[in-house]
Amino acid sequence: MKFFDKENIIRNVGYRYETKGNKKNMEGLAAEVVDLAEDWAQNYTDYPEKKTRRELRRELRKHIKDNLDLEDHTKSYFIPSFVWIFLAQQLISWLIKILIEKYLQRLR
Numbered sequence: 001m002k003f004f005d006k007e008n009i010i011r012n013v014g015y016r017y018e019t020k021g022n023k024k025n026m027e028g029l030a031a032e033v034v035d036l037a038e039d040w041a042q043n044y045t046d047y048p049e050k051k052t053r054r055e056l057r058r059e060l061r062k063h064i065k066d067n068l069d070l071e072d073h074t075k076s077y078f079i080p081s082f083v084w085i086f087l088a089q090q091l092i093s094w095l096i097k098i099l100i101e102k103y104l105q106r107l108r
Contacts (some may be wrong), residue, residue, distance in 0.1 A: 002008060002038065003037075003038060003041040003042070003102065003103055003106050004034055004037060004041070004099060004102055004103075005076055005102075006031065006034045006038075007060055008096070008100075009030065009034055010027050010030050010031055012098075013026055013027055013030040013091065013095075014026075014027055016094075017091070022079060022087070024089075025084075026087070026091055029091060029092075030091065032068060032098075033064060033068065033091075033092055033093070033095050033096075034099070035108065036063060036064050036067050036068060037060060037063075037064070037095075037096075037099045037103075039063075039067075040059075040060055040063045041103055048103070048104065048107060049107065053083075053100055053101075053104070056103070056104075057097065057100050057101050059095050060094070060096050060099065060100060061093075061096055064092060064096070067093075070084075070088050072095075082097070085094055089102070
């Protein structure tokens with residue numbers, strides 16, 4: 001059972017970061033984050049109904065942080081790596097918020 005519509009989420013990332021120069025890198029990072037979130041959602045063993053959204057976001061963020069290497073995505077020559085990492089963290093935070101909302105909607 002799939003929890004997230006990966007293509008729709010990546011399309012929304014493309015719209016949100018359309019004006020930025022690294023749209024392709026952002027979409028690639030978003031695809032990897034959605035894959036990690038899908039893995040987390042399918043293997044989640046606790047009762048998500050008993051947890052708050054904040055607790056679920058923390059757990060998902062920890063799972064993504066443990067399994068994602070941002071250094072693999074810093075292949076841009078136009079943006080310094082510290083700026084790219086800042087943008088990537090903003091994207092990941094935005095995605096986590098959206099993914100937890102979709103996850104809870106799917107459970108209810």
